[in-house]
Amino acid sequence: MRITGAEAVMRTLEALGVDTVFGYPGGAIMPAYDTLLDAGIHHVLVRHEQGAVHMAEGYAHATGRVGVCIVTSGPAATNLVTGLTDAMMDSIPVLAITGQVASTAIGTDAFQEADVTGITMPITKHNELVRSADRIRDAIKEAFHVARTGRPGPVLVDLPKDVLNATVEWEWDPDVDLPGYRPTVRGHGRMLREALELIGAATRPVIYAGGGLVRAGADAELRAFAERLGLPVVTTLMARGVIPDTHELALGMPGMHGHYTAIRALQEADLLVVLGARFDDRVTGRLDAFAPHARVVHVDVDPAEIGKNREADVPLVGDVKIVLGQLLELLDDLAAKGRGDESVPDVAAWRAHLAAMAEAHPLRCEQPDEGVLKPQTAIRAIHAAWGDDAVYVAGVGQHQMWASQLIPYSRGGQWINSGGLGTMGFAVPAAIGAKVGVGRDVPVVAIDGDGCFQMTLQELATAVQHDIPVAFCVINNGYLGMVRQWQTLFYEDRLSQVTLPQDLPDLMKLADAYGIPGFRVDRVEDLAATVEKAAAITDRPVLVEFRVDPDEMVFPMVPSGASNDEVLESAEEWHARRLAAAGVEGE
Amino acid sequence: MARDRHILGVLVENRPGVLARISGMFARRGYNIHSLAVGPTEDDAVSRLTIVVGTEAVQLEQIVKQLNKLVHVLKVIELGDDAVARELQLVKVDAGPETRSRIIEIADVFRARVVDVGLDTVTIEAAGNPRKLEAMLDLLRPFGVREFVRSGTISLSRGSRSISDGSRARIRRVV
C-alpha cells in the first residue's frame, strides 16, 4: 500500500505504541499535522516548544516510556535545544520530531531553515536528517529504540517537507538493525564475583544509588540487594525515592546540599557500590578529596561512565536492574552451597555509627509559631497535603533542594527534577507531561521558584486547555534565591540582580487570568488550611503561592569546589569558619 | 602528564555527517587530534578512519569509549607501536641547475619520487612514517622549501589479523 511520508510518521508512531505527543505546528511540519487528524494519537498543544520537550521529559520521567515531541523547523527546532540538553544530561528517553525545509532548499538559508541535526549533534544521543520517505519508518523506529535502550537519552529525527509529502510503500517491520549500537546489558561473571568479594570484606560499605536505577526501574532489585547484605544507601538528586526514605537503610541524599549523614557516609566509607551514578561534581565536591578511603564497585550501562571521574576497582558494565538480578542469583547460589555469609559484610558498628550521626545532625529550620512562613515549612505542608503517593516536580534553586531534602520519597520516578543541566523553567511543563503520563489517580505537584515559574508559566494555558490537573506551587521568596545565597555567602552579601518583586506579577490575578483557582498563603498560621483547600481540588489545575521568608538559606552546604569534608550545617558555621581563617592569618 | 601519540583505527557506517559527529565529539570533550584520515574500505557501506591522538593513557580509554557510543561507529581499535603507519608528503623545493641533482639524490635516499620539475622548483612525493618524512624535510630545508603538504597517518596492524575480525564490525545493512 502506498502512503505519504507524513502518514508513515503517524503509522510508525502508532506501531511503536505512542499514544501522546506534545507539539506545536508550523510550515515545514504541516503535512504531519494534517495526518495527525486521522491518527490515533493524542496531541497536547503547548505554548512554547521548550514546553513540548520538557513535557516529553516529564512524561518519560514519570512513566519510563519514551516522551515524544513534534515541532516545525527553524526557530521551533532551536527552541528544543534546552530540553534536549536537559534530557541528555539526565538520560531521559525523548523522541523529538522536527520539520525541515524541503530537501532542495537545504543549505540555501531558506526561510526557517536551521541546521538542526548539526545544532543538536552534541546534545542528543543520536539524530538523523531523513533524506527520503522510505527511510522514515526505520529512522523513527531506530530513534525510538536508541532513546529507550542502553543509557537512555534524547534522539531527534529531522524531516524535510518534501520527504513528508512524498509517497512510500508501507509495511510495518518491528526489527531494528543497528550494527554499531549494541548496549551491553548483562554483567561479566568474574566481575560479579569480585564485586561480592569486595562487599563481603568491607566494614564501611555504602551503596551510592544514582538515576540509572530509576531509569532501569530497579527499585525492587535495589531494595532486595541492600537488605540482603545490610548495605546503607544514599540516593542522589536523580535517584530520590528509589529506596524509600523511610527505609532503615536509607541515609538520604549526598552532595552539595545533601543530608549530613549521606555526605559523611561517603567520606568515611571503605567501599562504594555505585549503581547507575556518575560521580557528578555536585555529588563529589572536590574530586580528589571524595570518599578518600573507599574502593569502588561501579555498575553502569554506559561503559564511558566507568573510570571517567573515579577509577573503579570492579567495573561492571550492564543494565543495573539486570546486574542486580545477577548479583542476587549469585548470592542464592552461594547460600545453596552453604557459603551465604561470605558476602555479607559485618556492618553493625558502621550502621550504629551512622544512626547516631543522623540523630545528631538533623535538618534544621526554626519556624516561629506565628507570622513569617519558612520555605521548609511550606514544603512540608505541601507533602502533608498531597501525600506520599503524589509525584513532585521541581524547578531549580533553593526550593528544589528543600523539596529534595524534606519530602520522604518512596519510589523511583516520584521525584522529578532537572539535575544535570539545572534548567530553570523545567517544573511547569515537566509536571504537565508527568500528569499526562500518570493519569487521573496520581496527584502531580509542581514545586517551583518564583524565578523558575516565570520562565515557562505560559504552559498554564496548556494545562487548562487540555484539562491536565496539576497543582502548581510557587515558593515565592522574591529572589533568585539560590544565586542570592551564593552572593550572601561568597560575595560578601553584595546582591547583584537577584531581586524579583514578590507582587510582579500578582500570581492571584494570573491564576484568575488563566481561569484556575489561586491560593496565597504568607503566614504560617494559615498554611495548613490553605494547602488543604488547594489539595482538595483534583479535577483542574490550581495555583498556590507561598510567600516565604526571603532570607532563608539551604543547608547543609558544601561550598563549590570544596571538599565534602567541609560540609556546613548553617550560615553561622560559615561565618565562624571565615572569622577563624582571618584570625589565623592575622597572627 | 605524559602525552603520547596513539593511533586509532575506526570503522564507521558510511553515513552523512559521521565525520562531523566524530570531530565534534573530540572538540567538545577537549581531546587533541594530531591527524585524521578517512577513506573507503573493502565494504562499500563502511569507511575507515585513522585518528592520531595526543593524550595520556587514561584519557585514551575514555576517547575509545566515547567513540564507541556514537551509533555509527562500528569498531575502534588501538594500533600498537608495531603497526604499519604511513603518511604521504609532497614537497616543493627551490631548485636551480646547480642544486637540482643534489635534491634528487636526497629524494632517492628516502625512496621518494620527483613528480614535477618546474623552471626553478622540483616537487617530491614521499611516503613513509612521520619520522622519515621529517628527516627528509630537514635535509631539503636548506635549499628552500616553498610549500609542503602532508596527509594524516593511515595505519594497519601487522600480521594476518584485521580490524573487522570479531562480530561488531560485520555489517549487514547496505545503505
Ligand SMILES: Cc1ncc(C[n+]2csc(CCOP(=O)(O)OP(=O)(O)O)c2C)c(N)n1
Ligand atoms: C535557565 C537558567 N538560568 C539561570 C540559572 C541559574 N540559577 C540557578 S538557581 C537560580 C535562581 C532560581 O530562582 P527561583 O526560581 O526563584 O528559585 P529559588 O532559588 O529562589 O528557590 C538561578 C538564576 C539556571 N539554573 N537556569
Ligand SMILES: [Mg+2]
Ligand atoms: Mg525565588
